[in-house]
Amino acid sequence: MNLNPTNIPPNDDNLRRAFRTYAAALSDAHTPPPAAAVLFRAERRRRRQALERAERPLLIMQTLGFLFAFFTAAWLIYQFAPHTLPTLNTTGLALAIACTTLVLAGCWAMLHASRRPFA
Amino acid sequence: MHSSLEHAAAPATVLSELAFQRLYDANATSIHSYLLAVSARRDVADDLLQETFCRLLLHSKTAARLDALELRRYLFRIATNLLRDRWRSGDTTPFPDPPELATNPFLENSIDIRAMLHHLKPRERELLWLAYVEGMDHAEISAATGLNRLSVRTLLFRARNKAKQFLAPARPSL
Numbered sequence: 001m002n003l004n005p006t007n008i009p010p011n012d013d014n015l016r017r018a019f020r021t022y023a024a025a026l027s028d029a030h031t032p033p034p035a036a037a038v039l040f041r042a043e044r045r046r047r048r049q050a051l052e053r054a055e056r057p058l059l060i061m062q063t064l065g066f067l068f069a070f071f072t073a074a075w076l077i078y079q080f081a082p083h084t085l086p087t088l089n090t091t092g093l094a095l096a097i098a099c100t101t102l103v104l105a106g107c108w109a110m111l112h113a114s115r116r117p118f119a
Numbered sequence: 120m121h122s123s124l125e126h127a128a129a130p131a132t133v134l135s136e137l138a139f140q141r142l143y144d145a146n147a148t149s150i151h152s153y154l155l156a157v158s159a160r161r162d163v164a165d166d167l168l169q170e171t172f173c174r175l176l177l178h179s180k181t182a183a184r185l186d187a188l189e190l191r192r193y194l195f196r197i198a199t200n201l202l203r204d205r206w207r208s209g210d211t212t213p214f215p216d217p218p219e220l221a222t223n224p225f226l227e228n229s230i231d232i233r234a235m236l237h238h239l240k241p242r243e244r245e246l247l248w249l250a251y252v253e254g255m256d257h258a259e260i261s262a263a264t265g266l267n268r269l270s271v272r273t274l275l276f277r278a279r280n281k282a283k284q285f286l287a288p289a290r291p292s293l
Contacts, residue, residue, distance in 0.1 A: 015282065019251035022232040023152050030161065032151035035143040038169045039136060042176040049177075 059111075066107045073100055143172060146191055149253065150198050156236060156252075157202055157244045167205070171198045195253070195263035199245060206241060235285045243278035250275055 154164035174197050175182055185193055236244050249255045249263055261268040
């Protein structure tokens with residue numbers, strides 16, 4: 001494809017001139033977004049980062065709490081299951097499983113809600 | 120020494136807005152043109168320009184030590200890194216809709232830079248733009264792109280030759 005109809009091989013100066021003319025045409029045709037938009041975006045991000053920093057200890061504590069609850073439940077089941085589980089009737093066992101599931105689901109829901117980005 | 124950026128360091132404060140406006144006015148147009156020429160997409164150029172200045176504001180402690188020239192290179196460095204992040208993430212749709220000017224009455228010799236850029240790789244576009252439009256030397260391009268200085272020299276040489284091939288006239292068949 002011949003892009004140079006004058007049939008003159010471009011030298012560096014021609015190329016530089018052409019690039020700069022094109023750059024001038026580009027900047028004439030397209031104005032950058034206003035500075036206020038950038039400031040607004042930076043401010044919004046700064047606030048979000050500040051909020052994330054503030055929430056980090058809470059998130060750590062929630063995660064630790066969730067892990068503690070999970071492993072405590074596992075340990076309790078391991079410790080007492082041989083003695084207590086056979087003594088539970090079907091309704092009691094179902095209730096115990098339902099309660100444990102509810103507690104774990106609640107923990108998960110709390111964690112999930114705290115990680116949701118704010119509007 | 121107080122650089123202009125120290126006043127623009129905290130984007131939230133009202134006091135910084137004037138300084139930031141000056142900084143933005145001085146650099147935004149050239150960086151926007153660079154992003155537009157390399158990405159060839161208006162929406163991407165707008166977004167990356169905002170992101171470039173946004174990152175500058177959020178990393179103001181590093182940037183506060185820089186003078187105006189270094190700050191300009193730093194901005195080009197951020198913009199270049201953002202362009203590369205975009206390509207790495209897979210958003211590499213180049214030139215879906217040429218952003219510019221099918222014919223430009225001001226172009227001497229009718230050299231169609233836009234069509235030539237279309238045929239070059241993104242890195243070649245970056246290097247040629249920084250060298251020819253921004254007038255940067257190898258060291259400055261190295262600082263602005265993060266490439267080794269010797270690599271810049273080699274890559275720029277190749278890009279220049281490639282550009283000239285695209286712009287060279289077709290040989291008449293014998």
